[in-house]
Amino acid sequence: MPLLGHAGIEPVEPPQVSRRLLLATGVAQVRLVIVRAADAPTYVEYGGADVGVTGKDVLMEYGGQGLYEPLDLGIARCRLVIAGRPGANVTARRVRVATKYVNITRRYFAEQGRQVELIKLYGSMELAPLVGLADLIVDLVDTGRTLQANGLAPLEHIADISSRLVVNRAAMKTKHRLIKPFLARMQAAVAAMHRSAANSGTTGKS
Helix, strand or coil: CCCHHHCCCCCCCCCCCCCEEEEEEEECCCCCEEECCCHEEEEHHHHCCCCCEEEEEHHHHHHCCCCEEEECCCCCCCEEEEEEEECCCCCCEEEEEECCCCCHHHHHHCCCCEEEEEEEEECCCCCCHHHHCCCCEEEECCCCCHHCCCCCEEEEEEEEEEEEEEHHHHHHHHHHHHHHHHHHHHHHCCCCHHHHHHHHHHCCCC
């Protein structure tokens, strides 16, 4: 929302208090669609929205072809990692891996010629190795404190994650007169955020 505000787009109702899922803004041609981050690529690819914001982890898991990813917003930075008990054998002949990122995990291990048994979970990943459900987990990590508190540690790095701006490929062509200026304003907002973070000695993470 601060980045949108910097780009001149403010909702007429605060999304934090409104129950509406489709919000008008001060810009006549722009409305905000409130959806879960995991659903944002679907809305954008199939034309329910022209532009969306979601995490790189969601985009990697989704794997849609109808999306253009023009801008890293530089917020919500974290890492996607393989984690387990310190010293765990990640190269064993066959290991069980718990994750909600089954597509990413399958591709990652397949590219290395390693076989894994995937167990899909939606939360509390750190519990899986502790109760013997899985040998390893694949999950997002920020500070690593939750892993450490549960006796786990990052073992392999898969990808750096942050929030990304995505655009419907068809809309990029048919609505370029609206979308291109919007992208330019968002790029300026991201650049301003980084300058501010550099001046204050912070990283710009959220």
